[in-house]
Amino acid sequence: MSLIRKLQTRLQGEIKSAIETAEQLEVIDLPPIKLETPRNENHGDYATNIAMILAGQAKMPPREIAQLIIENLTDLDFIAKIEVAGPGFINFYFSIDWLYDVVVEIEEQADDYGQGDLGAGKKIQVEFVSANPTGPLHVGHSRGAVVGDVLANILQTAGFDVSKEYYINDAGNQMDLLGRSVAIRYQQLLEEDVELPEDAYRGEYITELAQEIVEQDGDKYLAEAKAGQLEYFREYAYQELLDQIKADLNNFGIKFDNWFSERTLHSDKIEEVAAKLKADQLIYEQDGALWFKSSKFGDDKDRVVIKEDGSPTYLAADIAYHQNKYQRGFEEVINVWGADHHGYVARMKAVVEALGYQREALQIILVQLVTLLRDGKQVPMSKRAGDFVTMRDVIKEVGKDAARYFYVMRSPDSHLDFDLELAKQESTENPVYYIQYAHARICSILEQVEEEGIEIDSLEEIDLSKLTTEAEINLLKELADYPDQIAKSAESRAPHHMARFAHQLASAFHTFYNKCYVLVEDRDLMKARLRLVLATKQVLVNLLELLGISAPENM
RNA sequence: GUGCCUGUAGCUCAGCUGGACAGAGCAACGGCCUUCUAAGCCGUGGGUCGGGGGUUCGAAUCCUCCCAGGCACGCCA
Numbered sequence: 169m170s171l172i173r174k175l176q177t178r179l180q181g182e183i184k185s186a187i188e189t190a191e192q193l194e195v196i197d198l199p200p201i202k203l204e205t206p207r208n209e210n211h212g213d214y215a216t217n218i219a220m221i222l223a224g225q226a227k228m229p230p231r232e233i234a235q236l237i238i239e240n241l242t243d244l245d246f247i248a249k250i251e252v253a254g255p256g257f258i259n260f261y262f263s264i265d266w267l268y269d270v271v272v273e274i275e276e277q278a279d280d281y282g283q284g285d286l287g288a289g290k291k292i293q294v295e296f297v298s299a300n301p302t303g304p305l306h307v308g309h310s311r312g313a314v315v316g317d318v319l320a321n322i323l324q325t326a327g328f329d330v331s332k333e334y335y336i337n338d339a340g341n342q343m344d345l346l347g348r349s350v351a352i353r354y355q356q357l358l359e360e361d362v363e364l365p366e367d368a369y370r371g372e373y374i375t376e377l378a379q380e381i382v383e384q385d386g387d388k389y390l391a392e393a394k395a396g397q398l399e400y401f402r403e404y405a406y407q408e409l410l411d412q413i414k415a416d417l418n419n420f421g422i423k424f425d426n427w428f429s430e431r432t433l434h435s436d437k438i439e440e441v442a443a444k445l446k447a448d449q450l451i452y453e454q455d456g457a458l459w460f461k462s463s464k465f466g467d468d469k470d471r472v473v474i475k476e477d478g479s480p481t482y483l484a485a486d487i488a489y490h491q492n493k494y495q496r497g498f499e500e501v502i503n504v505w506g507a508d509h510h511g512y513v514a515r516m517k518a519v520v521e522a523l524g525y526q527r528e529a530l531q532i533i534l535v536q537l538v539t540l541l542r543d544g545k546q547v548p549m550s551k552r553a554g555d556f557v558t559m560r561d562v563i564k565e566v567g568k569d570a571a572r573y574f575y576v577m578r579s580p581d582s583h584l585d586f587d588l589e590l591a592k593q594e595s596t597e598n599p600v601y602y603i604q605y606a607h608a609r610i611c612s613i614l615e616q617v618e619e620e621g622i623e624i625d626s627l628e629e630i631d632l633s634k635l636t637t638e639a640e641i642n643l644l645k646e647l648a649d650y651p652d653q654i655a656k657s658a659e660s661r662a663p664h665h666m667a668r669f670a671h672q673l674a675s676a677f678h679t680f681y682n683k684c685y686v687l688v689e690d691r692d693l694m695k696a697r698l699r700l701v702l703a704t705k706q707v708l709v710n711l712l713e714l715l716g717i718s719a720p721e722n723m
Numbered sequence: 724g725u726g727c728c729u730g731u732a733g734c735u736c737a738g739c740u741g742g743a744c745a746g747a748g749c750a751a752c753g754g755c756c757u758u759c760u761a762a763g764c765c766g767u768g769g770g771u772c773g774g775g776g777g778u779u780c781g782a783a784u785c786c787u788c789c790c791a792g793g794c795a796c797g798c799c800a
């Protein structure tokens with residue numbers, strides 16, 4: 169448990185017993201005592217609204233209740249000041265000593281600083297990207313990729329047992345279409361006069377795959393292509409494209425714990441789960457097809473799982489897949505989807521419930537679409553013509569770090585305007601560099617320290633109470649707040665919070681850097697500041713690691 | 724037509740499990756480099772929180788209606 173958590177818990181306990189002790193207070197039902205960090209720093213480090221909440225049942229004005237609570241508080245060595253404010257808030261000002269301990273805590277926990285126990289080891293899976301292996305990853309996938317990756321990292325840090333998974337849709341009609349598309353391009357390359365069907369994949373990459381086959385084997389597969397035997401083309405394209413996807417994700421700093429092939433569900437697992445649902449009378453026959461009674465669980469209407477021709481729908485595989493997830497022991501499953509799939513949410517929730525699990529065991533995060541801009545103007549993309557900007561292109565243009573930051577800095581609910589020119593700029597307008605620059609500056613100080621042969625004393629020998637200016641205290645508070653930020657971010661499944669916090673921490677450091685020269689004459693002050701700088705470096709490194717962004721030593 | 728997301732400063736967005744005068748970055752304007760990286764810091768101006776009604780001691784936040792934009796509504800995946 170982090171230092172700050174301990175203090176919060178202690179304070180909550182003290183408030184609770186104060187309320188219980190106060191004889192004049194008649195409280196029947198004591199709600200949990202919430203501590204919040206006031207927006208305005210003149211309102212203390214923490215505030216509680218408990219007096220206002222109790223006003224009703226205690227039949228007393230909030231301010232009077234607050235006063236009573238304060239009078240009955242004991243054992244508050246870590247509190248410097250308490251006041252009643254506004255309509256009945258109680259504001260607490262922590263004494264500054266505890267803040268210095270944070271520096272010690274960071275040093276001790278190092279890479280583990282920020283690690284919490286919110287998740288209590290709960291097994292949780294985050295499934296993201298899961299793009300069909302029928303083409304390269306593009307910008308839409310990229311956002312989901314970073315959101316999923318960072319969210320998983322945050323949950324891991326918050327104490328969940330997290331697994332990152334990619335679901336490969338390698339079993340549907342689209343795979344045959346992929347094979348056919350490549351086969352036809354192959355024929356065209358060999359001067360056969362054939363037309364590409366309307367629904368075929370028409371991206372340049374299809375022709376490139378066909379070209380590879382021509383280069384390797386000439387017209388060896390021409391007869392098969394003509395006869396519509398697509399297996400070789402399909403499997404060749406599939407493997408190549410999947411390899412490309414893996415390579416792209418790898419370049420983006422994303423590693424999955426598991427790659428799950430849809431094919432492994434066909435057809436045993438699908439039949440199994442269909443039989444189970446049938447036994448539960450949740451699947452019925454109509455118009456020659458089998459329908460899942462999703463409307464019974466809040467969906468608009470029932471959905472086909474086995475088509476008239478006997479083949480399973482995408483949903484059928486998804487039912488089997490999610491059954492499998494829970495069977496593997498995941499208590500909670502998070503799916504990160506593009507917003508264009510939101511129509512699918514209700515039926516998947518229904519699936520989970522039908523299988524006998526809590527609806528909450530499936531959480532779906534929808535990431536809104538990305539608009540790529542260049543100098544403020546939209547980059548044209550036409551999916552139809554296969555003309556889209558790939559993940560690879562973007563990384564190549566702006567770099568991994570900037571791309572990751574931009575994709576994760578906004579709430580997933582918010583449309584994202586991604587300006588390529590801005591992401592590339594090495595200037596004040598670019599938040600990525602701002603954060604990395606803080607780290608580089610720290611490294612620069614440390615380099616100076618080394619050059620001058622200054623020894624960094626062990627913590628016991630250092631008087632941290634030398635740190636007294638506003639900039640120093642503020643920086644200390646940001647550092648102390650980090651574990652709480654992780655917990656909040658994990659709880660609300662909101663990765664963008666950590667991107668913002670990184671910026672805020674960097675800002676606190678830059679202010680400190682400008683106001684407090686580190687290598688000063690006063691040796692004690694210098695050493696205390698050096699310790700603060702080291703602690704800041706540690707937290708920045710942890711944060712950047714979490715975001716999957718590098719921490720350069722110089723810029 | 725139905726459902727989901729969005730509408731907050733000139734621009735891009737936080738805040739939205741209700742709290743104390745609404746925040747950040749950029750843009751605009753004005754300052755700061757003889758010492759650790761000015762990719763930085765300090766300051767100023769700027770908002771009927773899309774609109775109406777309601778709940779509450781208290782609403783950007785909850786409910787409701789309306790307006791605007793995006794997306795989705797297949798025996799496709």
